[in-house]
Amino acid sequence: MGMDLGKFLNSPEFEIRITTYRDIFQVEALERDRFGEEYKKLSATIMMSRNDLQKMGFKSGDRVRLTSNSGSVVVEAKENKRDEPGGIAFMVNSPWSNAIVSGETGGKGIPEFKNMTAKISLAKEEVTPLEKLMPGMRQA
Amino acid sequence: MVTCTGCALLCDDIEVVVENNRIKETRNACRRGAARMKGCVNRLIPSIYQKPSDIDSSIKKAAEILKNAKSPMLFGWSNSTCEAQVKGIGLARKLNAIIDDTSSFCQGILIEKVLQKKFRTCSLEDVRNRADVLIYWGSDAQDSQPRHLSRFSYFPRGETRQRGYEEDRVAIAIDVRESNTAKICKGHFYRIPLKGDREFILALIDALSGKVPSYDTKKILELAGILKKAEFGAIFAGIGLTYSIKEDLVVLLTLVDLLPNFHIMPMVGHYNMRGFNENLFRETGFVNRVKFDGNVNHEDKYSILEVLKEKRTDALLVIGGDPLSSLPGTVVKHLSAIPVICIDPCATLTSKIAVVTIPCAVSGVESDGTAVRMDGETVKLSKVMENNYLSDEKILTRLMRAI
Ligand code: SF4
Numbered sequence: 001m002g003m004d005l006g007k008f009l010n011s012p013e014f015e016i017r018i019t020t021y022r023d024i025f026q027v028e029a030l031e032r033d034r035f036g037e038e039y040k041k042l043s044a045t046i047m048m049s050r051n052d053l054q055k056m057g058f059k060s061g062d063r064v065r066l067t068s069n070s071g072s073v074v075v076e077a078k079e080n081k082r083d084e085p086g087g088i089a090f091m092v093n094s095p096w097s098n099a100i101v102s103g104e105t106g107g108k109g110i111p112e113f114k115n116m117t118a119k120i121s122l123a124k125e126e127v128t129p130l131e132k133l134m135p136g137m138r139q140a
Numbered sequence: 141m142v143t144c145t146g147c148a149l150l151c152d153d154i155e156v157v158v159e160n161n162r163i164k165e166t167r168n169a170c171r172r173g174a175a176r177m178k179g180c181v182n183r184l185i186p187s188i189y190q191k192p193s194d195i196d197s198s199i200k201k202a203a204e205i206l207k208n209a210k211s212p213m214l215f216g217w218s219n220s221t222c223e224a225q226v227k228g229i230g231l232a233r234k235l236n237a238i239i240d241d242t243s244s245f246c247q248g249i250l251i252e253k254v255l256q257k258k259f260r261t262c263s264l265e266d267v268r269n270r271a272d273v274l275i276y277w278g279s280d281a282q283d284s285q286p287r288h289l290s291r292f293s294y295f296p297r298g299e300t301r302q303r304g305y306e307e308d309r310v311a312i313a314i315d316v317r318e319s320n321t322a323k324i325c326k327g328h329f330y331r332i333p334l335k336g337d338r339e340f341i342l343a344l345i346d347a348l349s350g351k352v353p354s355y356d357t358k359k360i361l362e363l364a365g366i367l368k369k370a371e372f373g374a375i376f377a378g379i380g381l382t383y384s385i386k387e388d389l390v391v392l393l394t395l396v397d398l399l400p401n402f403h404i405m406p407m408v409g410h411y412n413m414r415g416f417n418e419n420l421f422r423e424t425g426f427v428n429r430v431k432f433d434g435n436v437n438h439e440d441k442y443s444i445l446e447v448l449k450e451k452r453t454d455a456l457l458v459i460g461g462d463p464l465s466s467l468p469g470t471v472v473k474h475l476s477a478i479p480v481i482c483i484d485p486c487a488t489l490t491s492k493i494a495v496v497t498i499p500c501a502v503s504g505v506e507s508d509g510t511a512v513r514m515d516g517e518t519v520k521l522s523k524v525m526e527n528n529y530l531s532d533e534k535i536l537t538r539l540m541r542a543i
Contacts, residue, residue, distance in 0.1 A: 017334055019316055019317070019334055021280060021283075021317060021319065022280060022283045022284045022409075023283055024170075024171050024172055024282070024283040024284075024286055025171070027172050027175070027283070027284075028171050028172055028174075028175040029175075031146075031172070031175035031176050031180060032175050032178075032180060032181060033180060033181045033182060034180075034182075034462075034465070034486075034487075034488065034489070035182060035487070036181070070468060070469065070470045071469050071470065082318050082323075083318075084317070084318070085331075088316065088317075088334055090317060093466075094465070095464075095465050095469070095489065098465070098466065098467065098468050098469055099469040100469075101468040101469070102468060102470070103445065103449055103467075103468040103470040103471040105445060105446070107440055107441070107446060108386070108440055108443075109244055109245060109429070109440050109443030109444070109445045109446050110244075110245050110249075110383065110386055110443075110445070111245060111445065111467070111468050111471075112383070113245075113383065114334070114379075114380060114383045114384070115334055115335055115383070115384075130489070133469060134464060134489055134492060134493065135469075135472060135473045135475070135476045135493075
């Protein structure tokens with residue numbers, strides 16, 4: 001019964017490279033309501049190849065924590081519908097992917113939005129809510 | 141027929157059904173465009189320190205903040221009409237401010253090369269009428285400019301391409317991911333490793349110069365053969381390509397030098413990003429990252445990213461952009477330490493931390509103007525329905541007067 005906490009305590013960490021992409025359904029949700037559930041659902045996701053999921057012992061639908069030198073977020077891992085060779089995972093460009101992008105650009109002003117490295121491990125926390133990604137939100 | 145501002149294709153064949161001052165239905169628009177035209181659920185309201193105010197007080201407060209700032213910055217612009225952009229550049233001059241737009245961390249470096257005439261480019265009509273070899277490079281048009289393939293590049297019949305995609309056109313995708321666009325380019329999808337674009341280009345250059353490419357020899361030679369035979373080729377350069385070769389854009393120019401029938405077109409998302417680049421270029425010779433102080437200064441340190449990271453501004457006006465959502469989390473921290481003024485039709489992450497918010501009309505729906513399509517063509521936007529929102533241009537005019 002209940003959740004097997006041991007699963008998280010012993011959950012190993014892997015390193016993964018991540019690139020971002022655009023998804024028309026997520027853009028549609030953004031236009032309609034960037035604070036809505038739909039936008040969150042379509043954004044806070046990392047798409048992984050079947051190989052990588054198996055190798056790391058994750059299932060499609062598991063929540064995972066991504067941690068880079070710049071930040072950390074919890075998102076849902078999903079299996080790529082297309083056959084991907086693996087080694088790279090994909091995230092739609094959003095505040096969730098931006099939480100782990102480095103701000104270091106060598107003074108050139110263009111972050112590596114499409115070339116990130118992060119640690120990935122199973123997470124028991126909920127998917128990071130949008131408010132947590134907004135520094136210093138002013139309250140009315 | 142009205143023009144859609146969902147992306148920089150600015151499709152001008154949209155029909156709309158208006159009901160109760162909202163667009164209820166659209167015809168011809170794609171999913172992205174329909175969502176844009178139907179509008180958001182969270183309209184922005186005027187506020188000061190997150191307390192509801194009225195437009196006049198908000199504009200007055202914004203003017204006061206900008207006037208008192210030592211180093212104000214004006215950012216956004218890629219979702220504004222050309223008329224508003226020109227006003228904004230004037231405002232930046234008057235305030236001795238820094239001005240930058242989203243192209244700063246997007247396609248700016250490539251558009252700059254187009255405007256400096258560093259390579260051949262062409263119009264979307266040229267592509268429709270003449271192009272026989274299309275390369276979607278680091279660009280998933282199907283998701284970002286969803287009607288690109290159907291209106292202009294792959295599917296339509298054109299003057300010299302009466303047999304359309306069935307016989308007359310070859311579509312090629314070069315990408316790290318099998319995108320929806322790559323899926324359409326059956327048999328011509330070249331998967332490359334992350335950051336592998338430069339190496340791929342160098343191999344192609346070898347193949348085109350009669351050398352044996354060291355990388356994926358068979359596939360590269362096959363591709364070089366297709367490119368050499370092209371009568372009219374187009375490389376649709378997406379941000380996947382631009383980001384990947386940003387340290388060495390010149391290799392792309394070297395490649396097209398070997399392909400005299402090819403044209404490069406930067407793929408633009410935001411509907412009027414190219415407009416801003418052209419307007420600023422006309423006035424200053426630069427496409428973004430400018431600081432006025434009587435003179436024009438252009439440096440990377442005036443990019444929105446470096447300005448926020450190095451805390452170089454003490455008041456930021458954001459118009460038609462959402463830096464809190466689109467920049468790295470570590471960089472946007474500075475936004476909560478300075479007064480931010482937000483002008484937008486909709487509530488955004490940035491508007492939630494703004495000291496002043498000023499709602500504006502949705503351009504192309506609630507206000508008219510002009511915009512520049514991704515290929516440089518100027519397109520008119522129409523006002524589809526009466527409403528009480530001020531256009532972004534009018535707001536800037538009033539701000540200017542108040543300063
Ligand atoms: S392709 Fe772009 S401009 Fe055309 S309808 Fe879709 S979003 Fe609008």
